[in-house]
Amino acid sequence: MFHFQLIITAIRGLQQNLLRSILATIGVIIGVGAVVSAVSILQGAQRDVLDQFESLGADQLIIVDGKREHGGVTSSVQALVPDDAEKIQQENTELVLRVSPQYQGGGQIKYYQQNVNGFILGVTETYAPMNSYKVDTGRFISREDVRGSTMVTVLGYGVAQDLFGSLPPVGKNVKINGKSFIVIGVMEKKGTLGFLNVDEQAIIPLSTAMARMFGQKYLSMLNVQCTSAAAIPACLEGINQTLRVSHRIRSGTKDDFTIYTQEQMKQRFAQVAKIFGVVLYSIAGISLLVGAIGIMNIMLVSVTERTREIGVRLAVGARRFDILKQFLIEASIISLFGGALGVVAGWAMANFLGEFTQVIKTYTPPIIIVASLIMAIFVGVVSGIYPAIRAARLDPVQALRYE
Amino acid sequence: MIRASQLSKHYHMGESVVRALDCVDLHIPHGQFVSIIGSSGSGKSTMMHIMGCLDRPTSGTVEIHGQTINSMSEKRMALLRNNEIGFVFQTFNLISRTSALDNVLVPLMYTRRSFSSKPAIEALDRVGLSKRAKHKPSEMSGGECQRVAIARAIVNKPKLLLADEPTGNLDTHTGTQIMNIVHELHEDGMTVVLVTHEMDIAVQAERMIEMKDGKIVADTAVDAARRAEILKLNQDAHQSLFRKKSLHPPSSKPLPPQMEAR
Known part of the structure; x- marks a missing residue:
């Protein structure tokens, strides 16, 4: 019932x-x-x-610091230097389309009374095309900027908005961590890219970031774009070879770097x-x-x-x-x-x-x-x-x- | 028809054994009105619970309407309680949160037949409460509550009505009212077993059984002439009660002078 x-x-x-x-x-x-x-x-x-991860692209590799185990304690080994980027590109021309070395720090970006806390990203001219990330106004960092460690910056869309509002930022002087930079461009509105809100960052030449701003010798990471997704295994092999030689790692010793593919990152x-x-x-x-x-x-x-x-x-x-x-x-x-x-x-x-x-x-x-x-x-x-x-x-x- | 032979019910109270029923033999033919009288602890309630299939005897056999309950499954017993037996309790035992009608509907929820509220309305009509169907027990007098309880007992048209001190919580007038309904049901052919400790109530039955310490000590037929006299008195008392009521309805009572002055 x-x-x-x-x-x-x-x-x-x-x-x-x-x-x-x-x-x-x-x-x-x-x-x-x-x-x-x-x-x-x-x-x-x-x-x-x-x-x-999908936005990273299936043809991309990320190289970060390696891990060393010492008495049960895992620590990371800083070993990646800007020269590695050049070598990877030169020694694997058939396989590698672009290499983007990056150094990332934090800091305060100031324009008169306006100031914003954001990421300071040091990159070379390859960063924008690799990520299909375009400038909205002005220009991006050039090869010459990197070579000459110039004091120029390209602002993320959000930073530009916060500092300048409706004023045109290009050509203005901003202070990044107290140092004077000329704004040469503003990036398009993008949102997040590789887990960072890139609208909230200031981009400066890699050499400027490492030598003049943070005083660092080692990179945060290297981003490699292979010629195609199919070339990834060969690319991995080639890069591995280049870096081991460049870092003078004896055979039988562990790598002092780690290469991730999109698939590995996902896992x-x-x-x-x-x-x-x-x-x-x-x-x-x-x-x-x-x-x-x-x-x-x-x-x-x-x-x-x-x-x-x-x-x-x-x-x-x-x-x-x-x-x-x-x-x-x-x-x-x-x-x-x-x-x-x-x-x-x-x-x-x-x-x-x-x-x-x-x-x-x-x-x-x-x-x-x-x-x-x-x-x-x-x-x-x-x-x-x-x-x-x-x-x-x-x-x-x-x-x-x-x- | 109820037939009990050598019926015993023992309870264990710690070390000692209480013999609530001690080798009782009893036969109640169909349609008889029997009252069981006795002081508390005499075993009259236990007797009623066993007759009502709520409890099982320790030994002996009970037959109700030709079915032996000793070996009966719980399910069969529930069905028997539902179809063949109606209970009326001293404290009414209505479900307080629901209306009179819903209370009368309860037994219908447990029948095997398809559900319909029609029998409940008829049963309420039978006890003269069809107009109070939507009222909750808390909104009704004791007499009305007991009438609802009777309606609930008879909604499945059982052959046996078991009443445990049905007038115990009521004043004399209301008790008389309830007894009149019981008499009517008996006249319609129901077997009635009424447990009480009041002699005035007990003598209204056709047969009076007196119990003491779990045994039947007296089993007498009530003198028909005397019974008729009591019933007549009851009827008159009831009618005079109604007459009084209609003559002086409470609302038309004249107010005391000082209240009128305000």
């Missing part, structure tokens, strides 16, 4: 102590909400990062995402567990409170299964209702975080909505089953006498 009357009875049962039912529902809302927002944030981040990221996923989902899972305990708690109280009612129902012909069903339906209503609201709350929360931080991009996969609701019902049934069994096991005579 299953009809509408059962659901009405369950709803009336919940209405009897509305506040308590609402509190239990809130528990479920928080639990399911946590799951949905965790999934949304993680999925969003994953998508975002994968997009970033590495997947590992990191996994760790974050475990942490986020654990927290969400705990919230859900707390919600489930909340339901079980109110159901147990409800069973005790309604002992006489259970006795009456048994006396007028309810089977034990009918009583079990009634309490299970009540628990399921709480969890389903809470689950539905939790999906909305979690989605709203994720979107709010996305809007508020402007960093997190969220994506709620439709499947998660269905999964959350199924999970919510599961939680309801699991947490309701013990109280329901207790209700169904009551002795009718005892239950009728219960005060």
Whole structure:
């Protein structure tokens, strides 16, 4: 027997102590909400990062510092120098299209009273074409700028906006970390590129950045564009050879650099995402567990409170299964209702975080909505089953006498 | 028809054994109105619970409408309670959060038939409460609550009505009202077993069984002439009650002079 009357009875049962039912529902809302927002944030981040990798291009390689293990401690070895870029290009002309050595630091960019904190990126003339990143006004850094370590800068779109507003920035003098630079160009609006918001950076010649600004000998990284995606294995081989010779690494000794392909980066990221996923989902899972305990708690109280009612129902012909069903339906209503609201709350929360931080991009996969609701019902049934069994096991005579 | 033979029910209270029923033999033919009287602890309630399929005897057999309940499954017992037995309790035992009609609907939820609220409306009509169907128990008097409880007991048209001190929580007038309904149901052919400790109520039955310490100590047929007299008195009392009510409805009571002055 299953009809509408059962659901009405369950709803009336919940209405009897509305506040308590609402509190239990809130528990479920928080639990399911946590799951949905965790999934949304993680999925969003994953998508975002994968997009970033795609924007790097399948024909690109990234060379960063190598790792050295010494007595169980892993440290990075700084070994990449600007000369490496030249050598890679010259010794692999068939395979390498462009090499972009980069040095990245931070600093303050100032124009009279206006100032912005941003990234200071030292690059050569290859940086813009390699990333299909164009200048909006003025020109980009040239080979001569790099050779002569000139004090010129190309501002990111956001920096230019912040410092100059509607004024034309080209030709003006700005101070970067206290040093005077002439603005030679402004980049187009791009957003993020290789995990950085490039609109918020100032680009200067590589030599200027390393020698005159930061006083550094080693590069942050080298970006290599191969002639095609198919040339990547040969390219890896060639670059490896060049760098080992250039860094005078004896055979049998480990590299002092690491080369990543787009695919390897993706894999590495997947590992990191996994760790974050475990942490986020654990927290969400705990919230859900707390919600489930909340339901079980109110159901147990409800069973005790309604002992006489259970006795009456048994006396007028309810089977034990009918009583079990009634309490299970009540628990399921709480969890389903809470689950539905939790999906909305979690989605709203994720979107709010996305809007508020402007960093997190969220994506709620439709499947998660269905999964959350199924999970919510599961939680309801699991947490309701013990109280329901207790209700169904009551002795009718005892239950009728219960005060 | 109820037939009990050598019926015993023992409870363990710590070390000692309480013999709530001790080798009771009893036969109640179909359509009889029986009252069971006795002090508390005499075993009358236990007797009723076993007759009502709410409890199982420790030993002995019980047959209700030809079905032995000793070996019956829980499911069968529930079905029997649902279809063949109606319970009325001293404390009404209504579900307070729902209306009178919803309370009467409860047994219908557990029948195997398709659900319809029509029998519930009929049952409420039978106890004269069809106009109070939407009221909650807290909005009704004790007598009305007990009438709702009776409607609930008879909604599935059972053959046996078990009433446990149905007038115990009511004043004499209201109790009389309830008893009149019980008499009507009996006249319609229901077997009625009524547990009470009030002699005035007990003598209204056709047969009076007295219990003490789990045993039947007296089993007497009530003198028909005396019974008729009591019933007549009841009817009159009931009617005079109604007459009084119609003559002086509470709203038309004259206000005390000082209140009128305001």
